[in-house]
């Protein structure tokens with residue numbers, strides 16, 4: 553009885569926190585619309601966040617593509633393991649998915 557009442561007035565709410573004010577260049581669309589964001593989860597009562605219960609991992613999300621700028625290459629490489637699906641930045645010496653146009657680290661063209 554008490555638990556179900558608490559569940560009705562309270563709950564867990566995600567809160568998006570922008571960690572960097574300056575946007576980065578998106579490797580997919582080339583626009584400076586990528587922000588480093590973090591989704592924290594708060595325990596809320598009457599829709600007011602009162603206690604942070606989980607701190608999320610920082611992720612780079614493009615406002616235009618609304619996609620994560622990192623971490624989408626793993627499922628593709630699983631389906632096609634033989635074909636080269638990466639590009640490397642010759643300035644940073646790092647590999648990125650082949651559809652990246654710009655390096656997310658230094659912003660130079662790949």
Ligand SMILES: [Zn+2]
Pocket residue numbers: 578579580581582583585614615616617618
């Ligand atoms: Zn984009």
Ligand SMILES: [Zn+2]
Pocket residue numbers: 641642643644645655656657658659660
């Ligand atoms: Zn680079």
